[in-house]
Amino acid sequence: MFLANKGNSVIKPERLQPGVTIGVVGPASPMIKSRLKKGLHYLEERGYRVKLGKHVFDEDGYFAGKDRDRAEDLNQMFRDPDIAAIFCTRGGYGSPRILPLIDYELIKKHPKILVGYSDITALQLAIFTKTRLITFSGPMVAVEMAKGMEPLTEYYFWQLLKDPERKIVITTKHGIKFLKPGKVRGHLLGGCLSMVCSLLGTPYVPDFDNAILFLEDIGEEPYKIDRYLTQLKLAGILHRIGGLILGKFEDCKPSSRTAPSLTLERIIEDITADLPIPVVTDFPYGHVDIKFTMPVGGKVLIDSEENKVEFEEAAVV
Template sequence: MTFKPVRLMKGDCVGIIAPASPPNQQNLQRSLSFLKSLGLDVKFGRHVQNEYGYLAGSDAERLEDLHNMFKDEEVKAIICAGGGYGTARIADSIDYKIIEENPKIFWGYSDITFLHTAIFQKTGMATFHGPMLASDIGKEDADDISKASFAQLFQPVVFTYSEMLSPLETMIEGEAAGTIIGGNLSLLASTLGTPFEVDTKDKIVLIEDINEEPRAVDRMLNQLHMAGKLTDAAGFLIGDFNNCIPQREKSLTLEEVLDHYIKLAAKPALKGFLIGHCSPHYAIPLGVKASMHTGEKKVVIESGVL
């Protein structure tokens, strides 16, 4: 059963961790003024500045920061500095009882998708798929719409995504309702065969990705299809596939690949959502109830906080 963390209030403290790759430290520092403009105090994980190859510190160090932030009673929300690679390496070592006993807002996307999936399936806690500090908010050209997404952490609001936000295209007509899950396609595919294998049964599934050629997107969608994950779903939201273009002369297009697998799934599907590695990037809660109506080109998602 899904449960939600408590909303933020001005004066609350948020914890910043880097559970994947080393974040851009200049962007991370620049993002602090935004958090302070929201009336929030900030606490850094001990290892946020660590580097271990393509990881932001050893597995033990990144795990320690995650555990400590959930256990810290002063911290009311945990915001990831960035993505990259590495969260799957610590997923099996997380003490999910700590998260169950200390529920709080958890926010990020991209490689953080593995943690969204693991946390929801092990605890039932809703989390947030949204722009991160070093990767998005701290950039000099950070979009105001991306920043505005953080407002949903301060009060329970129903989020409606319609063509007022971006043009949407119906891929398969119909209506669907269910818990919304998903995120980065590469990470969702990587859960297969693990204790954290994504459960898409009767779910509305969001997918997005970056820098993957159409044949790589094809491979991942085919793997999910053969595992029954696409036909199990109630519906699909296709987010931003940034720079997912062919690098060779002979190739299917991304659109051809997506159309093929969505038609195989034969479930209601909309594409065109500015969710993912894009700017602006609209944040949404995961693990909560949602409904979609392709005729109205609209998705309604309940609040992710109490």
């Protein structure tokens, strides 16, 4: 068995306590107000107080406000001692634009739970790169919390944030498959494939050496998925990681039924053929209803002999 990232310390945020205040911010695209209202009601029904970022209702084209305002809302939530955790409204696009405006030293001094996925991937990877804080790639307020979460999604989301004693194990019973066998431990890094690729060549890309890379995406044609994965391979990322977890690639189909294409399965097999690492596919994560929340920077075990992926170390304290 290979032990990845041995000795590298991380910052774990404080567990989510009953009745605390959750800050809500929009680092990316504007949300639909009625959906946000439903999501806030969901949190309040669970006994939490909520506090909205000052600019959460702003709109500036496809952004939820000006770059400086979106960044300052996030900084302020980390600065505010009354805020115990920070949940994002939705994804879309915009997180990469605010990365230079984030106060990473502030985050180091006041680490908190941060939840989001999709475009928020850029923010989460940047925060881990600069601070080593574990964040959570999971449900968002104006998306899953607004429309109602699937029971499995909801249960494991709250367990991950609230219970540091519980180990979460995902097995073949949950539909995962092992394309390539192996056993490895490492820090879990990744998120939306296109967003991971967008950080390459920037100061915000994390050290992927011996990490467990997890990926998903939505609405990208097969040739684009091929291009992104090829970029990761040519950049040396896929040759440096200890393991690969591939989630759901929702609506990633050819735009034309008549145009020649490859299946996603074929693309993944081609790209990973020469990689001497365990590869997991069909992992329940991504732009889908049934999914596990992923602790970005948390410790994970892949074990094909036991047919499992295990979050074997608490992501909160």
